Amino acid sequence: MLYLLVIQGGNYLFPLLLLPYLGRVLGVTEFGVLAYCQAIVQYLILLTDYGHNLTATRLVSVQRNDPAALSAVYSATMAAKLALTFVSFVLLLGGVLFVPGLSAHWPILVAAFVGVVANAVTPVWLFQGLEQMKSLVLPTFVSKIASFLCVVLLVKGQGDAALAALGISLGNVILAVAALWMIHRRRRVSLIATSWAGMRASLGEGFPVFLSLVLVSFYVNFNSILLNYFHGPTVVGQFAMADKIRVAAQALFMVIGQAFYPRISHCNATDPAAAQDLMRTAMLAIFGCALGLFAAIQLLAGWGVELWLGEQFHASIFLLRLEAVLLPVISVAFVFGNLGLLALGRVQVLKNVYAGVTVLHLLYVVPLTRYLGAEGTIISVILTESFGAAAFALLYFREVRPPAHARA
Known part of the structure; x- marks a missing residue:
């Protein structure tokens, strides 16, 4: 957990330092x-x-003691990722060539795509499944x-957004090279x-989770696109600043969960009672962290934004406090969802929930965004996440509840 905190701290600390600049x-x-x-690139x-x-993290955690099976998982996953990277390149090229709203910003998109390629070939999932995140601490920093x-x-004034995207991408390239070199050197x-068939199996394994993440990402990233359509890039900038700070804060408790995830997955297959004990510990740690972050943002948002970002982002203060509810x-x-249902392998259940809340989101996000601006966008996300959280909790307790005859 400590190593994950350090790594994710690097992933979010430096972007946070870049925000005011x-x-x-x-x-x-x-x-x-x-x-x-x-x-768009997301x-x-x-x-x-x-x-x-x-x-893949779950598969690695289960196969960690079988070198041949572990290499098969690693090879199939990397092959699938390379194929998906090629597909993403074709999609970006088509968008830049044929979509006017994207062609105008092609230098930024191309620079950001360098980071997409680097991210795809960085096997963080392998290190996490093996619980060897310590190895990535120094390369990450x-x-x-x-x-x-x-x-x-590189970035010296207006018009340098593409250089900013390229600079961010270069960090991903360095991490990818370092991670792949360590894997080659250790020969684990x-x-x-x-x-x-192996590559298709890897894609099939990930598809339900991918579809779930697509549904989540659709309404998350769609929010910025919708705001840009109704209110323009200035409002998007205010919203994005608040959203990035909230996501960085959110990463703290998600890192705690990421540390528990491979161990809970392993225990679900070998010792269900131990998995339940770990779940209770994770709940206390994650809920406590989330509530503490909520209180800190409510107290410090005004002072922090004014000092850190300046008067031009004053509108982000209220947006950040509203985002903290999330x-x-x-x-x-x-x-x-993740530590409970997904670690149990119930990916189909997650997909169904995400599909349902995404449909709900589309019912109210457009009118709320159109008439309430960024505040309406955030309210719509709060509603959607609340529906999803309630569904996940209900389904998880139904999943782990002992049968009626056992309770009797």
């Missing part, structure tokens, strides 16, 4: 354009991740420092010939 240098409007392009990252960060320096040195796993709600969904 990019906000001041690029200005609210161009920062909004950058956020809009990043929302769909490609989602495609190349394909749920493997969860499903080196990559983030390099990325931070590149952005500061090796790339072996993978058949089409922290305890999402913590409930994360515990009972």
Whole structure:
């Protein structure tokens, strides 16, 4: 857990340090354009991740003591990710060539796509499944420092959004190279010939989770696109700033869950009672962290935004306080969805819930965003996450509840 906290701290600390710099240098409007392009590219990252960060982690944790099976999982997963990367490139190329709203920002999109490729070939899921995250601590910090320096040195004023995207992507490239080099040096796993059947099996394993994540990402990233359509990039910039801070805070309790996830998955297959004990411990840690973060944002948002980001992001203060409501709600969904149902292998259940809440989201997000702006967008997300959290909790307790004859 400590190593994951350090790694995720690097993943979010340096972007948080960049926010005030990019906000001041690029200005609210161009920062909004950058956020809009990043929302588009996030769909490609989602495609190349394909749920493997969860499903492959679980497979690695189960097969960790079988070198041949572990190499088969590693090779099939990497082959699937390379195929998905090619598909994402074709989609980006088609968008840049034929969609006017994207072609105008092609330099930013191309620069950000470098990070998509690097992210796809970085096997964090392997290190996490083996519970060897310590190995990635130093490479993560080196990559983030390099990325931070590149952005500061390259971005000097308005019109440099593409250079900002490139600087951020370079950090991902450095981490990918370091992770692959460590795998090659240690020879814990090796790339072996993978058949089409093996690659299809990997894609099939990840598909339910991928579909679930697509549904979640659809309404999350769709929010920025919808805001841009109704209210323009300046409002997107204010919303994106608050949203990025909330996501960074949210990462703290998600890291705790990521540390528990492979162990809970392993215990579900070997010792269900121990898995339940771990779940109770994870609940206390994650819920406590989420509530503490909610209180801290309510108290410090005004002072922090004014000091850190400046007057031009004053509108983000209320948005950030409203976004903080999501922290305890999402913590409930994360515990009972990811650590509960997903660790039990109930991916179909997750997919059904995400499909349902996405349909609900589409019913109210458009009118709320149109008439209430960014506040309406955040309210719609709170509603959607609340429905999802309630469903996950109900389904999890139904799943682990002993049969009637056992209770009798």
